[in-house]
Amino acid sequence: MDFFLEVLIGGLLAGVMYSLVAIGFVLIYKASGVFNFAQGAMVLFAALTFVSLGERGVPFWIAFLVTLATMLLLALAVERLVLRPLVNRSPITLFMATLGLAYITEGAAQALWGAQVHGLDLGIEDVPLDFGGLLISQFDLFAAGMAATLVLVLSLLFNKTRIGLSLRAVADDTLAAQAIGIRLSRVWVAVWAVAGLVALITGLLWGARLGVQFSLSLVVLKALPVLIVGGFSSVGGAIVGGLIVGASEKLAEIYAGPLLGGGIENWFPYVLAMLFLLVRPAGLFGERAIDRV
Amino acid sequence: MSLSAAPLLELDRISLSFKGVKAITDISFAVARGEICALIGPNGAGKSSLLNVINGVYQAQQGRVCFDGEVRRHMRPHHAAERGIARTFQNIALFKGMTVLDNVLTGRNLKRRSSWIEQALGIGRAHREDDVQRRRAEEVIAFLNIQAWRQSPVGTLPYGLQKRVELARALAAEPKLLLLDEPMAGMNASEKKEMSRFIVEINREFGTTVVLIEHDIGVVMGISSHVVVLDYGRKIGDGPPDEVRANPEVIAAYLGTRH
Numbered sequence: 001m002d003f004f005l006e007v008l009i010g011g012l013l014a015g016v017m018y019s020l021v022a023i024g025f026v027l028i029y030k031a032s033g034v035f036n037f038a039q040g041a042m043v044l045f046a047a048l049t050f051v052s053l054g055e056r057g058v059p060f061w062i063a064f065l066v067t068l069a070t071m072l073l074l075a076l077a078v079e080r081l082v083l084r085p086l087v088n089r090s091p092i093t094l095f096m097a098t099l100g101l102a103y104i105t106e107g108a109a110q111a112l113w114g115a116q117v118h119g120l121d122l123g124i125e126d127v128p129l130d131f132g133g134l135l136i137s138q139f140d141l142f143a144a145g146m147a148a149t150l151v152l153v154l155s156l157l158f159n160k161t162r163i164g165l166s167l168r169a170v171a172d173d174t175l176a177a178q179a180i181g182i183r184l185s186r187v188w189v190a191v192w193a194v195a196g197l198v199a200l201i202t203g204l205l206w207g208a209r210l211g212v213q214f215s216l217s218l219v220v221l222k223a224l225p226v227l228i229v230g231g232f233s234s235v236g237g238a239i240v241g242g243l244i245v246g247a248s249e250k251l252a253e254i255y256a257g258p259l260l261g262g263g264i265e266n267w268f269p270y271v272l273a274m275l276f277l278l279v280r281p282a283g284l285f286g287e288r289a290i291d292r293v
Numbered sequence: 294m295s296l297s298a299a300p301l302l303e304l305d306r307i308s309l310s311f312k313g314v315k316a317i318t319d320i321s322f323a324v325a326r327g328e329i330c331a332l333i334g335p336n337g338a339g340k341s342s343l344l345n346v347i348n349g350v351y352q353a354q355q356g357r358v359c360f361d362g363e364v365r366r367h368m369r370p371h372h373a374a375e376r377g378i379a380r381t382f383q384n385i386a387l388f389k390g391m392t393v394l395d396n397v398l399t400g401r402n403l404k405r406r407s408s409w410i411e412q413a414l415g416i417g418r419a420h421r422e423d424d425v426q427r428r429r430a431e432e433v434i435a436f437l438n439i440q441a442w443r444q445s446p447v448g449t450l451p452y453g454l455q456k457r458v459e460l461a462r463a464l465a466a467e468p469k470l471l472l473l474d475e476p477m478a479g480m481n482a483s484e485k486k487e488m489s490r491f492i493v494e495i496n497r498e499f500g501t502t503v504v505l506i507e508h509d510i511g512v513v514m515g516i517s518s519h520v521v522v523l524d525y526g527r528k529i530g531d532g533p534p535d536e537v538r539a540n541p542e543v544i545a546a547y548l549g550t551r552h
Contacts, residue, residue, distance in 0.1 A: 160419075161412035162405050169388050169399050176386035179348065180466065181374030181403040 006134050007254050008247055013140035015246020016147045017205060021223040022230065022238035023150070024198040029232045030158075031167050031191040032083070034094040040220030041105035042196060046071055047203030047212045051120050052113040064200075071196025074105070079188045087184065088174060106217055117213040122204060143205045147239070150201060154194070154235055163190060225269035229276050231286025240284060245269045299362065301326045301470060301502050302347065307356035309342055316342040317353070318526045324470075324519070329496050329503045331513040334523035335546070340506045341383060343523070344472050347504070348380050349373040361469060375403060379468035381459045383475045383506075389448035393439060393458050396447055397430040400465030404429075433465045437491060453484045457491070464495060471495070473505040477512060485509065489516050514538065522546070 021043070028036040049070055053063035082097050124142045128135040158164035169177040170187045178184060203212070206219050222245075230241025249265040257264050276283065300323035309317040317339045324330045332340045345351040347358060349368035357364055360376060368376075379400070388396050404426065405412075411419040434440055437457050442450060447458050456476060463471055476492065477485045493516050495501050507513050513520060513534070520537040522530030530543040537543055 160415060162402065165395070165399055166402065168391065169402075172388035172390055173386045175350070175370075176382065176388065178350075178370035179374060179380050179382075179386070180399055180462065181371045183371045 002133055006136075007250050009134065009136055010140070011247035011250030012243050013137065013144055013246070014250065015226075015243040016140070016144045016239075017209075017242075018222050018226045018245055019239045019242025020143075020147050020150070020198065020202045020205065021219050022226040022242055023154070023235055024195045024202065025220075025223055025227055026232065026235050026238045027154075027191055027195045027198065030171055031187060032094065033171055034091050034098065035232070036195070037095065037098040037220075038102035038105055039195065039199060039223075040217035041102040041109070042071070042074070042199035043203040043206065043219065044212075044214065044217040045074070045105050045109040045203075046196065046200035047120065047207040047216055048109045048113045048118070050200065050204065051118040051207065051212045054120075055118065067200055068197060071200055072193045075189050075192035075196055078192050079185055083188050084185065102217075106214070110214070115214065117211050118207075120204065120207040120212050122208045124208075126209070139209070146201060146205065150198065151235060151239060157194075158235070163187070167191065222269070225273035227283070228273040229283055231283025234283075234285035237283055237285030245272065248272060299326075300324055300359075301361060302504070303359040304343075304347070305357050305359065307343070307346060307353045307358070309339075309346055309351055309353045315526050317346070319356075320523070320526075320528045321356075322521050322528060322531050324502060324504055327496070327500050327502055328519050329492065329505070329517045330519040330521065331517035332504065332506045332521050332523060333508070333510070333513055337525075338523040339526040340523055341474055342526075344380070344474055344504070344506060347373075347470075348378055348472055374466065377466075377469035378472065379463035379466040379470070380472035381456070381463050381474060381476060383478065385452075385455045385459055387447045387455055387459055387462070390446060392444050393447055393450070393461075394430060394434065394443045396458055397433055397461045397465045398426060400433075400462035401426045401429060403466065430465055433461050436494075437461045437464070453480050456480070456488070460488075460491065464499075464501075467499075468501060471501050471503045473503065475506050475508070477507060477509060485512060492516060 021039070024039045024042070025036060028034065028039070046067055050063050050067040053066055054060070058066065078101065082101060083094075086094055086097060122142075124139050126137060126139040129138050129141070158167060166177070166182045166187050167190075169180070169182055170184060174184060177187075202219075203216065206216060210216060210219075226238060226241040226245050228241075229244055230237030230239070249268045252268045253262070253265040302324040303321075304323070305321050307317055307320045308315070320339075320343065332343060334340055342351060346353050347360075349370045349372060352367055358368070359365075360373075360378065363376070365372075388399060391399070405422060411417040431443075434443060437460060439454065439457055439461060442454060442458075447455055450458065460473070460476065463473075473492070477488050480488060489512055492503060492505065496503050505517070517534060520530065520532065520534050521528060522537060522540075522543045524546040529546055530537045530540045532540075
C-alpha cells in the first residue's frame with residue numbers, strides 16, 4: 001500500500017510539472033483561440049537566457065527580472081509583428097504563424113546563447129524526504145508549491161479583474177470587444193507576457209531537472225495529452241489534466257509495465273488522450289461550444 | 294452659436310473605398326444632439342460602411358468626422374468607445390459564452406477606475422466599484438425588461454432577445470451616441486414594436502442621440518426625427534421624415550420600389 005501511495009504521489013507531483021507547461025498554452029488559447037506552438041520555444045528561450053546570465057555572474061533575482069523583461073519584449077514584438085497584422089484571420093493562419101515563431105524563437109535563443117547544454121541549480125536538492133515511511137522528492141514538492149502559487153495568482157488576475165473579463169470578451173468576439181472600448185493590443189501583450197512568465201517558471205523547473213538544452217522545447221509534447229484531458233480553455237483543467245496524466249502514466253508503468261514489456265509511460269498519456277477525444281472531446285473542463293441551429 | 298446647438302456628430306465630405314470599389318462617395322450630414330437619425334437606403338448603399346466609419350472600424354480615405362466638438366481623421370474603435378460612442382452590430386456580436394449579466398457588465402468596461410491589483414485582491418476602490426457597476430448593469434437590464442434571463446448564457450437565447458441584450462450592453466456604457474445597425478432585422482411585428490419603443494424611451498429618458506440603420510420604412514418614419522437616404526454610396530436625401538418622403542429622387546431610388 002505504501003508503495004502504491006508513493007508511486008501515486010510521485011506521479012501526481014510529476015503531473016504538476018506537465019500542468020505548468022499546459023497552463024502556458026491555455027492562457028493564449030483563451031485569449032485568441034489559437035494553439036501557440038511556440039510555447040515550448042519560449043520555455044527554452046527563457047531558461048537559456050536565465051542560465052546564461054547566471055553563468056556570466058548575474059545574481060539570481062537580477063537574472064530572473066532581466067529574463068522576465070526579455071519575455072515582455074518578446075510579447076510586445078509578437079503583438080506588433082505577428083498578431084496585429086493577422087487580426088481577424090482564421091485560427092489555422094495564426095497557428096501557422098506560431099509555428100514560424102517557434103523556429104525563430106528557438107533559433108534566436110541558440111544564436112544568442114549557443115547550443116551547448118547548461119546545468120541549472122536552483123539550490124533545491126533533488127533528494128527524497130521521508131514522510132512517515134513515504135519517500136517524496138523535495139524538488140517535486142517545491143515545483144508543486146510554485147505551480148500552486150502561480151495558479152492562485154493567475155486565477156485572481158483572470159477571475160477578479162477587468163483584464164480577465166476583457167480577455168474573455170476578446171476571445172469571444174474581437175469586433176465587439178473593440179466596440180466596448182477594449183484595446184486588443186493591450187490584452188494580447190498582457191496575455192503573452194503572462195505566458196512568458198509561465199514559460200520562465202516552467203523553464204527553470206524543467207531546466208533544473210533535465211538541464212537547459214534544445215530538448216527543453218520538446219516538453220510541450222507532454223502538454224498535449226494534458227490539454228486534451230483537461231480542456232484547452234481552463235487553467236483548472238490544465239492542473240487536473242496534468243495530475244491525471246502524471247499519476248496514471250506512473251501507475252501504468254509500475255503495474256501494467258511488466259505485463260506489456262515496460263516503457264509504457266512514454267505512450268500511455270497519448271492513449272488516454274485519444275480515449276478522451278472519443279468520449280469527451282472538450283476535455284473535463286473545456287467550454288463546450290453552444291450553437292443554436 | 295451656443296454649444297448645445299452645435300451638432301453632436303458632423304460628417305464632412307466622407308469618401309471610403311475598398312481596393313478601388315467606392316463604398317461611400319462624398320457624404321456630409323450632421324446629427325443634432327438628442328435626435329434619432331435614421332440611415333436608410335437599398336442594400337449595398339453604404340449604410341453599414343458609414344456606421345463603421347463613425348465608430349472607427351474603417352478609416353475614411355477622404356473627409357473628416359467631427360464628434361462632440363473634436364475633429365479627427367483617424368480613430369480606432371476603442372477611442373470611439375472612450376469618447377462615448379456605443380454600438381450594436383447587424384450580425385449580433387455578443388460574448389456568447391457569458392451570461393446576460395456579464396455581457397452587460399462588459400459594457401461598463403470603461404467606467405471602472407480601480408487598478409487591476411485592487412480588483413485582484415478585492416480591496417480599495419474595487420470593492421465599492423463592483424457594487425456600483427453591478428447596480429448600473431441591473432438598472433439597464435430592468436429598463437430593457439430582460440431580468441428573467443440575467444443568468445442565462447446569451448448563446449442559448451432566441452434571436453430577438455439577443456438583439457435586446459446587445460442593446461443593453463451598448464446602453465450600459467452610458468453613451469452620448471448610440472449606433473444601431475439594423476436593430477430590428479429579422480424580428481416579427483410585435484418584437485419590432487417593442488424594440489422601437491425601447492429606442493424611443495432611451496432617447497427620451499437619457500437624452501441619448503441615436504443613429505440607426507433600418508429597412509422598415511414604417512418604423513423609420515415613426516420614430517426618427519431626421520432621415521438620411523443613401524443610394525450607391527451617395528446621399529440622395531436628408532431632412533425630416535415628411536420632407537424625405539416627398540423627395541422625388543428618394544421615391545425613385547427607394548420608396549417607390551416594391552420590396
